Amino acid sequence: MESLSGRLMLMSGGGRCLVGFLAGLLAVLALPPVDLFLAPFVSFTLLVFLIDGASGDPDGGALRRLLPSLLLGWAFGFGYFLGGLWWLGNALLVEAEDFAWALPLAVLGLPALLALYFAFAVTLARLLWSDGAGRIAALAFSFGLFEWLRGILLTGFPWNAVGHLAMPGPLLMQSVGLVGSLAMNTLAVFVFAAPALLVGGRKSRSLLALAALLLVAHVGYGIYTLQSAAPAAADPAVTVRLVQPVIDQSKKLDDGERASVFEAHLSLSAAAPPEGQPKPSIIIWPETAIPFILTENPSGLQRIADVLDEGQILIAGAVRAEDAGAGQVPRYYNSIYVIDDQGQIIGAADKVHLVPFGEYLPLASWLKALGLDAVAMPGGFSPAATRTPLTLPGGRTLYPLICYEAIFPNEIGDDAATATALLNVTNDAWFGRTPGPYQHFQQARLLAVETGLPLLRAANSGISAVLGGRGEVVDGLALDVKGYVDVAIPGRQALHFSGVPRNRIALAIGVILLLVAIFSRIGFIYKEN
Known part of the structure; x- marks a missing residue:
């Protein structure tokens, strides 16, 4: 994996964006009807390695410094939304004589617009980036923030939120009843990107272990809920x-x-x-x-x-x-x-x-x-x-x-x-x-x-x-x-910790990850050298 990460870090801008686009496209395989749960582990790991090399001109202005990460994030998002939303064009073909002209706007334009959320997420993550494990926390925090914004800005469109990639069936859906969908967006990116920590020093392994623990807890809670809680009586x-x-x-x-x-x-x-x-x-x-x-x-x-x-x-x-x-x-x-x-x-x-x-x-x-x-x-x-x-x-x-x-x-x-x-x-x-x-x-x-x-x-x-x-x-x-x-x-299902507002859970997780990213950035924690 070290060889792969090194090659991706050294890619030029065009090649980096192409791989980012393909990585975003690959993540869509975790969505219905395919439900390939392993796909986003590959996608987000590749994204981490690509961000590692997305450093702009240090002598240029702010835009030149941030442009590589903006373009990479947009390419990743464009692949993700194009692969996940191309079918919207089918609605315009029902009355093709009136609306077929708008097909490119639906199939390409909307994904291009939604990809801006991922572009800003990757750019924010890059601003918080570090050489160590903290960069995974930065990526998770940034995606969680911009997925929340995608759900509320311009009336909101949280279709295929990244947290959905981690919940393809009832066994893996139960965690959303525990922490809510906003928190799942953040936690999903943290876990999906964690394999990138296999490349790095020993200090990175603590967050890798935490991600593995979260994955086990995600599966285990699903098993526990489905087996121990009897279905609510109809x-x-x-x-x-x-x-x-x-x-x-x-x-x-x-x-x-x-x-x-x-x-x-x-x-x-x-x-x-x-x-x-x-x-x-x-x-x-x-x-x-x-x-x-x-x-x-x-x-x-x-x-x-x-x-x-x-x-x-x-x-x-x-x-x-x-x-x-x-x-x-x-x-x-x-x-x-x-x-x-x-x-x-x-x-x-x-x-x-x-x-x-x-x-x-x-x-x-x-x-x-x-x-x-x-x-x-x-x-x-x-x-x-x-x-x-x-x-x-x-x-x-x-x-x-x-x-x-x-x-x-x-x-x-x-x-x-x-x-x-x-x-x-x-x-x-x-x-x-x-x-x-x-x-x-x-x-x-x-x-x-x-x-x-x-x-x-x-x-x-x-x-x-x-x-x-x-x-x-x-x-x-x-x-x-x-x-x-x-x-x-059917009857209603009892929720664990239902008295805790879900937005507070998401906020707490986001703040913790932000602090980890900041402390790692300044070298207070997870400094490899």
């Missing part, structure tokens, strides 16, 4: 039916297909349950399942009432219209309706966190002048001011998360703590048979583990599932499998 009185109609997105957008789309949902909802099982008390349709403005279509409400048996309720994704006043264009919301067996709307919740360019147009007054519009909704949706839990007959509550709202654990309010379950409705048919739906499903599982709450997930094309609070799939339907599943809602 409520036999509440059976949920998840409907997965697998309707092609182009058909959903065709006005002439609205009746058939609606009937496809109704048909699956009316199907008799498997022999010996009770009828579901709650039926859940995916995001925007109702293909018209329901409040303007009394016959649609009547059809729903005709299908529902006494006591059943339907929870369905729909577009909600709201009158904006005389002479004003109505406001539209991406919503969830609760409808009873009489065809009455007894509850509703609107989406709070909208997808930029997909559901609304940032800087709308400027960009609309250029002829641009939101992809999923002409004119765009309006955001709700607050998230409204859905109260069901019988007093149970569901905490609604529409589409990618499930990837923002920092936005889960305190009122989720009393919810019966999380509810996630989505339509991943925009992305076809690509890694996108698998990545989205993994992040929903992580949210269930982080909160300890069961999660009910209905997706148009999949993956639909009822998840327990440990991320286990109680039952579900795979991608592009048409049908339904009837499942009792």
Whole structure:
């Protein structure tokens, strides 16, 4: 490994960036559907060796000194986000005649923009860099900081956070319920980069041992949680039916297909349950399942009432219209309706966190002048001011998360703590048979583990599932499998140290690593000579 590290340190700028790009691309293999857990150990170890050689002109200005690390970090990030997000372009091909021109912006432009976070992370790490073990702490602190910023700036986009690389399945997901997703980002980079410490003096081995201990604890805690904590008991009185109609997105957008789309949902909802099982008390349709403005279509409400048996309720994704006043264009919301067996709307919740360019147009007054519009909704949706839990007959509550709202654990309010379950409705048919739906499903599982709450997930094309609070799939339907599943809602899962705010845990870990990096930089600790 010493020979490899030496070669990487001596690489020129172009070669260094190329290897950095490939290292970022390699890390993506740890994401669904591949889930190759070992890939980021190679990626981040290579990144450490590349940063070792990314020193700028000491006689130049600040930019010339920092430019090598900026370019390296950007190349690593571009590889990571290009490999992890290329499938977003599939959404633009649904209506190719209108949006195919923007394909390079989605496939190349967004990864190039997101790569700036990694560019700044590597640059900050380089400023804190040292010859010894402290450089691993510097890298972990910097990535943890900029992954936090990626989750909040410009409405946030924490998709495929680096911590997700360490959590490909339930066994390796349980730690997020202990320390939270922000801390997992930092700890994951620390562990992934630790093999670089195999090259170095004895004083480096203490942090290498700590990283190995963290890895063992990560696996061991998963084993302990899955084996010692019995699954939370389900409520036999509440059976949920998840409907997965697998309707092609182009058909959903065709006005002439609205009746058939609606009937496809109704048909699956009316199907008799498997022999010996009770009828579901709650039926859940995916995001925007109702293909018209329901409040303007009394016959649609009547059809729903005709299908529902006494006591059943339907929870369905729909577009909600709201009158904006005389002479004003109505406001539209991406919503969830609760409808009873009489065809009455007894509850509703609107989406709070909208997808930029997909559901609304940032800087709308400027960009609309250029002829641009939101992809999923002409004119765009309006955001709700607050998230409204859905109260069901019988007093149970569901905490609604529409589409990618499930990837923002920092936005889960305190009122989720009393919810019966999380509810996630989505339509991943925009992305076809690509890694996108698998990545989205993994992040929903992580949210269930982080909160300890069961999660009910209905997706148009999949993956639909009822998840327990440990991320286990109680039952579900795979991608592009048409049908339904009837499942009792699991109980909540107790979390260890649930009284400790997760942001404080992440802050404490970050401060410790920052201090280690600073003391190593000034030679107070981990000085090899």
